[in-house]
Amino acid sequence: MKNLWLKFKNIWTLLHKDIYVGDLRTQNMKACMFVGIFVFIASSVLTTMNMIANRHPITVASTSILALSGLVIVYLIRKGHKMIPTYMMILICLIIFTYYVFSGQTGGTTAMWTILVPLGVGYFGKALYGIYCGIYFQTLLVVLFYTPLRSFFTDKYARFFMDRFPVLYFLNLALMSICLVNYHISVLKLLDAAEDLRKAKEEAERANRGKSDFLSNMSHEIRTPINAVLGMNEMILRESLGSSNHLPGTEQETRKKFADIAKYSGNIGSAGNNLLYLINDILDFSKIESGKMQLVESDYMFSSVLNDVSNMIYFKAKEKGLKYEVDVDKNIPDGLHGDEVRVRQIITNILNNAVKYTKEGSVHLRVKGEENTHLSANVFNLMIIVSDTGIGIKEEDIGKLFNKFERMDLDRNSTIEGTGLGLAITKNLLEMMGGHIDVHSVYGQGSVFTIFLPQIIVSKEPVGDFRRKFDESIEAMEEYEESFHAPDARVLIVDDTRMNLMVVQGLLKDTGLQTDTALSGAEAIELAYKNTYDLVLMDQRMPGMGGTETMQHIKEECPAYKDIPFICLTADAISGAKEKYLSEGFDNYLTKPIDYKALEKMLIKYLPLEKVVLSPKKMQEVLAGEDYE
Template sequence: MISLFKKIKNRYNSKFSIIRDFLNLSLIILAVFFINNDNSLFFYLSPVSFYTFKDIPLILITGLLGSTGAATAVLISIIFKTITSGIFIYTSFIYLILILAVQLICSRGFLHNRSHAILSLIIISLILGNGWALMISIATNTFHIMFSTRYNVIFFLSALPECFISLFLLRQAHKYASLDFKRMFWGFSNYFYENGTPRIDHTKLSKISHKLTALIMFSMILIVSTAVLSIHYLMPALFSASQELNSDSTPSAEIFLQEEDIDLHDVTLGKYKNSQDKMKQRIHNETFAFDFRLTLMLLTPSICIGILMDYFIKRRFTRPIVEMSEAMNHLEDMDEEKLIKSVQLLCDLNISTHDELEDLRHSIEKMLYATVDYINVVRNEEKLFHELRVAQEANTAKTSFLSRMSHEIRTPINAILGMDEMILREYDEPQLKEYAVNIQNSGRTLLSLVNDILDFSKIEAGKMEIIPVEYDLSSVINDLVNMTNIKAEQKSLQLIINVDPDIPYILFGDDIRIRQCVLNIMTNAIKYTEKGSVTLDVSYKRKEDSVIVLKFTITDTGIGIKEEDLQKLYSPFERIEETRNRTIEGTGLGMSIVKMLLSLMNTQLNVNSVYGKGSEFSFEIEQKIVKDVPIGNFTVSYKKSIEAKNKYKVLFKAPTARILVVDDTVMNLTVAKGLLKQTMICVDTVENGFDALSQVKKIKYDCIFIDHRMPKMDGIETLQKMHEMADNINKDTPCIALTANAISGARENYLKAGFDDYLSKPIDSAKLEELLCSLLPPSKVNKAGTKEYDELDSSTAVSETKSDSTILMDQLRALHGIDLKAAMDNCGSAELLKELVIQFYETIDEKSSLIENYEFSEDWKNYTIYVHALKSSARLIGAMKLSLMAKALEEAGNNLDISAIRADTPELLSLYRSYKSKLSAISENESAADSELPPIDAGLYDEMISTLKEFIEAFDYDSAESVINELSKYKLSEKDTEKFNSFCKAFKNIEHDKMLEILSS
């Protein structure tokens, strides 16, 4: 359909061009006819002629067809005159002047304006009237006639009618004619008007066009001048002016000769004196007139030919070059739409010269298409580069943020795990240990998630490096079993461990990253396995004498993976079958991290899976052998490690050693003290570098631990200033860096900064003890198994018991209803027992009322909850009878034995409330101790309460606790004491809103 439309359009355009060309050629022929028959178109008004219509066709074709068409008509008429007569060829020169004038008037739009149109009429009338007369008078040696005003007016008026008619018709055509009418004539391509604005022909304005036109005109003038000069010097002797004059037969010539004719017969008769001089003058005048006519004869066709040559050269050569140049000039505009339009404009150029110009146009077109394609490629690359840069900047910002936050994120987690580790070490109460184990598991899960995110950001940023060290393979496998066994037991899964007993157990490699990869795979396997087993196989094969290929294989009986989902396995933050596995926790980063870590270790993960039956994951990694000693039976060694863990003992005791710990986080300082409590080391703590500088001037320490990232003065700066201090008495003391960001080259960087070693957080108690054992003076270290160690161990227990029992134990022993031995067994220390007794005493009124109210309102669920809590709290302080009664009523509540509850609750409440008076003495002693405290300044109190409120609003309970401890060191007013006690109670119950309400009151 489109091709048919194009054929019809091309056929229409071809037909239109034929009609237009025929019309324009007809007008040229008509003009030629008028020019060659101008003698018959005169009206004679003696002594001059009055001519009306002879120049109208030429003016019209100039205004409609342009100078080229009019020059063609003049040239044809010259050729015709040359063939037929040849005498008055020179008179055609005035037509050239007329053509140029009309061309200028039309191209400049003079006809659109009335005043300009009148001015144009006057100019054209002067050219055709007075100009014509001037040319004829010079050519016929009758120049004196032009000095007559009357004749000049007559000449002007004689040309005015035809000029008026011609310009009137052209004004109508240019100003009012339709676009279709204008398209019928060639000239409108040169001066076509749209909305009163003339169209500019860039071909005429081009520099090359001007140069070519000037060259053509110069050549024509040179030729004509040469011919005229040659004739002027060669012809005077051969021609007779009289013959040439007598041969003039036109009415115009006769007119001028009648005025100034000199009869040769009169000269002969002597009627004229000085006849010889006059004859010479006449010959001279006639010679000049002849030269003038000859010049015009040569100049007129030359100019016509020049105009046609100029048109041909412009159309054939200049216009294609200018059009291509114009199209190419727009290519510098890098706007996409304009660029495409410019290319399209060049492609649409109709250049059919069938020569090098056409070849050049096609070459440029091909080049432009290639250029546009290249520009598009460059732009796409720039766009991609910009998007990549934006993505990289965003990723850099994210990585930077995570790196900065890693310390802040890990610090509270490390503190939680450290505190929990102390609970597991120091307390044997079963339920408390159960809570502590749950905290430990949840904390490690949280730390694992945080580590996954941080590790992923490090790998993305290219900051993750493999750090090979000497390690114990059995320890790695132990850790893997310990970290996955609990999760497997929670899902009733069988965890099977198969370890080749011949594997060398001391290897050289990055045990942390190997452990991380296997742990992520095993954790995933447990997550996606609902029943059956998860199996870890560790095998090896020797590659060289000192190198083995260690292979880990993890097999599960889980849900398996579809073939099409295998690629999603490594996509970050994406999980397979999201809908089905929506309840499974995790970030979706584990396997992605495994893939990238294995790539850093020059290996890869192999996956075989059958959907619905299970999966097998495996990877191999080369490891150097440090000690070629077999690992042996892993099951036996694992049981031994569990037993050793349950019977934890510190490596050494050093009661005479003293260390300094510098950390900006109070909880980290507490953890450090707790981890070293059983070593009996004296631990001093400060919270910033400035206090550390003050301490090292006063006290000699055996070891100093400094946190790297601290505000105002970081660890490295603190160490440098310590070394620069002249009065530092600890210049030779070992200094250890503490950091939460253990990256590649950390140890080397810290050693370079002046530290003796470093420890990563969370602090591993075993590594801490090993490090201190190697750094402390041997004379101060009593290692486990020695006589000194055992003596210190027993004396510590006795001294602690005596110290704690001095006041509290005597009071509790004297109380009826308190089993002191059971209380100490349950609490583990007198200090904790004291705290629990105070808490028990302070809650008797509130909790006994709640039990009574729930029993009265028959809210058996809450009743059972509160008697269950009473059972535990009573047992902790040794109120065994009360605990047993609460246990019986808890069972009655669970069984909804209403009669038993009704019968025994009054007795329970009576016994419970009796402890209010029994324990009052201990509470009073506590109050007495408080009365000895120094009173607090009102300004300091307000400031501490304001700070406490800020910490509670920000949920910063660790910092809030430090403020509470500070407030406890001061004696408060009765009103403030009541408020403080209420707050502490809400704080212990973590009642956030109530705490804020108390602080705001």
Template sequence: MTFAIEWLALHIFGVLVAFALLVIVFRKEDTNYKGELILTIACCLVTLVAKSIYIAGGQKETLIVIGKMEYLGKCFGNYCALMFIMRWRNIKIPQWFIHTLLAVNVGFYILIATVDYHHLYYKDYWLSPSKAILSGYTLEISAAPMYYVYMAFLLAEIVTSISIIISSYCSQRSMPNKGKIHFLMVAAMLSPMILLSLRLLGILKGDDPTPLGILLSCIFLSIAVVRYGLFDPVKNAKNYIIDNLNEAFVVTDADHHFLFLNPMAENFVTDIKESGSYCGDGEIYEFLKGSQGFFDWNNRHYQVEETALKTDDYIQGYMLTVVDITKIMEQNRLMKELVLQTEDANRAKTNFVSNMSHEIRTPMNSIVGITEILLRSHHSPKEQEYLLNIQSSGRVLLTIINDVLDCSKMESGKMQLFDEPYDTFSLFHDLKISMENRIANCPLELIYDIDPDIPCTLKGDMGRIRQIITNLVNNAIKYTEKGSIRFTVRVRQKNADKVMLYYAVEDTGIGIRKEDQKILFDAFQRVEIDRNRYVEGTGLGLTISQNLVNMMGGVIEVESEYGKGSKFYFTIEQTIVDPTPMSAVNYEQQKSGVIEKEAESLFIAPGAHILLVDDNDLNLVVAKDLLKPLQMQIDTAENGMQAVDLVQRNHYDLVLMDHMMPVMDGIVATKTIRELPDEKYKKLPIIALTANAMVDARKEFLNAGMNGFVAKPIDFTRICNQLKLWLPKELVQEVSGEEAKQLLMNDISDSEIQPENPETGFSFEEGVKHCGSKAALMKTIRIFYRTIDSKADKIEQCLKEGLISDYVVEVHALKSSALLIGAVPLSEAAKELEGYGKQGKTELLEEKTPDLLTLYRDLKNILRPYAEKEEDAKKEFSDGEWITALQQIHQCIEQFDLDGVDRIMEKLEEYQIPECIRESMDQLRVYVADVSMEEIMELTDTMTELLRD
């Protein structure tokens, strides 16, 4: 009995030890083999727990069940230990091997768990007296053949593990604590094997000691992990990286004897030895080092880098890094072949420049379109001139993209000229504005010498002429640091139908050498690159200019004296449309002609319903505003898919379709609409509205089933002509010239604008710049005016209560809103105080805030005439109705009905505010915006009392 108690205590102690080991290992760093060790210890724990219960004793049936539980740990403990050893040595284990080994263990356990139903594992078993069991009896067995097969299988697993450990010991040359680690690993595997062998040989009689052997195995493995850092993740990571790199690493001593080879290097060395060409380590090292850092082997190319391993200038050894560069060399070969494939490259370039044209023209459409909208409004002469200059410069900027486009067209033979009537005054005026803007910051004089006898209207390609002149002038500016640039246009010959024009651009720049003049017109050629390396340019401008002049039947030539300047000139013939001399055109007439020109093509179509399709929100806004005078109903879509859906759900008289859009572009959308089953979809007018400037694009639009084409930026006259052509005739209503002008000039009249005084700190003109139009500014002023008192009080209160972060938020908002209405001094003061607030300079805030508030509150008197114009135009509302509305607001707040408050406030904005509550109404708007519920209830009560008095 005493021995049984001691035997039980020993196993219970083993259970505690196994549990402690499980906790210790679980808390160690993660590795790719930590899980296997945890499972091994868990199997040990299951075995020891079952064994402890078994020692406590029981009936025969009880001991059989406990024995099966004990075998659960035994069967899978060795398997998990073997998996741990293999993963520790980074052996690549095939999945089929893992699954097969696991299946064998599962099969054996099933065999053991079902011993009640067969005699394959045990022939027989019975109770036998035992001093190791508290009940005095243990199970004795008579082994069947499968019992010995299983024992042999367990020994095979253990032997395999020991073999791997011994192999690791022999191959590892630089592992820290190599001997101790491998001794512990071997001891871990031998412990269960020795006890199992002694049990099988009958040397150890009595109870089975195998669970204690498994415990010793887990203890030795855990010592290796905890004491000697078997789980060092950094070391494991380094080893893993080195072993799995697609590069060979060779480490030798100073005499070139191999100390370490990673797997790829081992393959090299093995192949070289088997070839018989080289034998010793030194010979193989010299071969691997290669000639000039390269060598070839088995039809592959390798690059080698040798590194000396030094300590205090003493060479301890060498390391070779061998990289397979076969793919790189193959890629280089392919790259050289691709360079020769110029046809594909040119095709790709054509697609690129087409996309680039679209991307550049899209934002320019917004600029030019908005400018055209602003030109419809009343402006001072200076403002009118500014807007015309913006419009002219914007249109000139659109020609910049043509340099790249034209180069592509010339190479593909698709360059074309389009002869159309053009206004010579507009051409030369636009050129002058562009030139003046270009030299605005340069110390150059622009001499503009235009023959006044040039006919006012000619027929030719105005865009190409402008492009040639722009190229020549830009080059002159680039290469002229001081002096002047002269632009000359002269009539050389003229008859009833034709005029020969001489163009010249002359500068006082650096000049061009005689030898350089020969290559000046070659593509991508730039002269004296070293001297002119800071001058921007692609070398395409002169090439394109020469080709264009040649296509117009002229020749471009150059005269230059090195160091003194250059002169480029050409002569072209143009067809006369209107022989009236250009000098008869007055600039003021030209300015007023913008609206008159648009008025000629204007019509209204209030019954028309059209769909506008564009992926750019700003383009949609500009186009809708541009078409507003036509009084059409306009729906919008952001892509072709939406357009197809809307066309099927609604009736439209016409569709304006952008070309390049996400989801579905305009071409695909048009084809989809045309393929819809109803006949009306085939007749629906679809006009291309696009920035694509390529010549072939128009053909593509027509082939897709589109009816017309309007280029971006949208020209109002052209889009009106297209709409008038394709809208149903019964929907188009003609208007008189005066009516058309009135429709186009629908904005705030100058009589509504108060005389400006610079000392007030407010500029209506400045506000228009920021708001975009007078009407938009008037709306903004009214909103700003209503909150002056409440916002000023809030700024004052925030400073007084030390709420600096809230103070900064308020002055930041004031900075933006003041600038928006044209109160620049107030905006700048708010900006200054915002900076002080962010820096925590409270003293400066206290010193300067009173001045800011004075400036802010003084604006109320200045802005009152603008704000009250709207108030006078509102409908009247009796005091009783106001009282009812205020009481309803009070009730909504009590019921937390904020939506109801918003609805009532929105309704009240339609009515005139009684004088006695105007200031209170401003405050109420602020409280509602801030959701200050208590304040809203108090203020509505106060306002109600004021109205009753």
């Protein structure tokens, strides 16, 4: 009973809902269309007959208007209007019935109008309109037949009709009751449907939150061990290479062992990076599907993006015995504005695929473009062309190339790793940035992917001779060199995992930095009271006191740390995480697994300038204006 009352207590609010006596609005519109056609044809015939019979002008005019109204209703429904034809149908019924009442034509068979009109109104419009229409008719007839106005209509209506009018009254009352019951049933169904919809919505929202939480936790839980694996691997690689280079030439056996260690370490790094790419693809695609993928635009140096991508692809191609060629138009502006991370990701995805599906021959990267004078003088249309001599794509498969989880020619490519998400992500990112991608391929001979990407010009200074710069960078990368030293700088590293602390300390060992470590927020606060640090690397997720709470406590209790930079270290790579941590007071953000180059840039940027000694090569990069954001 209580539930029934809850359903009925908001009945007045629902009086104006579109609740139809018919099953669906589309069915009502079809009925309106049919009636409109019928009204037009029937009224046209009646108008013709009235004119031939020389009937009263008002009668001719009424049937003519009715025919025209039927035509208008049909036209409006054909144009996609839904409510206007309904209201027109109701208005026509009311006007004609009112005219018939005052002209004395409600007697005989036309008396059925008192029943048919409310029924029609209730069907074509709302059930509530049928109720109102019935009330209007009853009120009108009662006023005419049971008030002093009756004397004016005695010559228009037979006595027996006026005396038997109560029969029509009760019939109309019964009809109104039917409409009312139907209306209540409709309300109950609507309330039940609304309740089911609300529950379904809440369930969907809970599922979506659960999905986001799962992705966030998965990101953190998987990235944390990968951070340790890749970090320790980097340390092994450095130690083995460094040690083997300083061994006496006679100790060939020991030198070979170190070379083997370096080889094994390289394999670990390759497998770890592949796993990281897989996780990133899954997270990116999840963000795109949920609509949470956001572009973070900033100024960047296009030559720096090309250099980083080309360096990585060069060594991948070299491992497979492929030739990697780069051809960049010297006049392309170097200073651009856009989402640097996503631009880098798009180019990397296409080049990775080219290397992956090419067994012999070459992979060629060409970059050119032109200013877009149609949109804006400050927009540059990049054209990035990646061609290979790989296995190619069948013509019938090209259309499916950008479908999610779609992999072409599996019988032939079953040994090639991949999720089938890379190209789908690339296409979505390009569309978000106003670009697109074209594919041309000959099966068995190779493929050409052409990326069209508009970017805003920040500086028209050209990239220059990129090929020469790239060759020089490759030569410099063949041997590892620490880019800076800071023996007088002191850094606090906070993480609840000992392995992560060892990784960061190992990566920073050759810089000469003085490092202290803390396994908890409480331990970090204690060290902050005792010592003064130039920079704090703070893990976000720690048991007990988290990274944000620890940082805020240190800044509040230790005035000396008010201007000391705090860098957030976290495995949380979900969209919006960076903005969240920056808003909480961190100065910057690094994701795990920690990329040493990103960590290096962060330290150079935030450590006191007087305590950092740059290598000659790094000094040239800084003087050249390389971005250290």
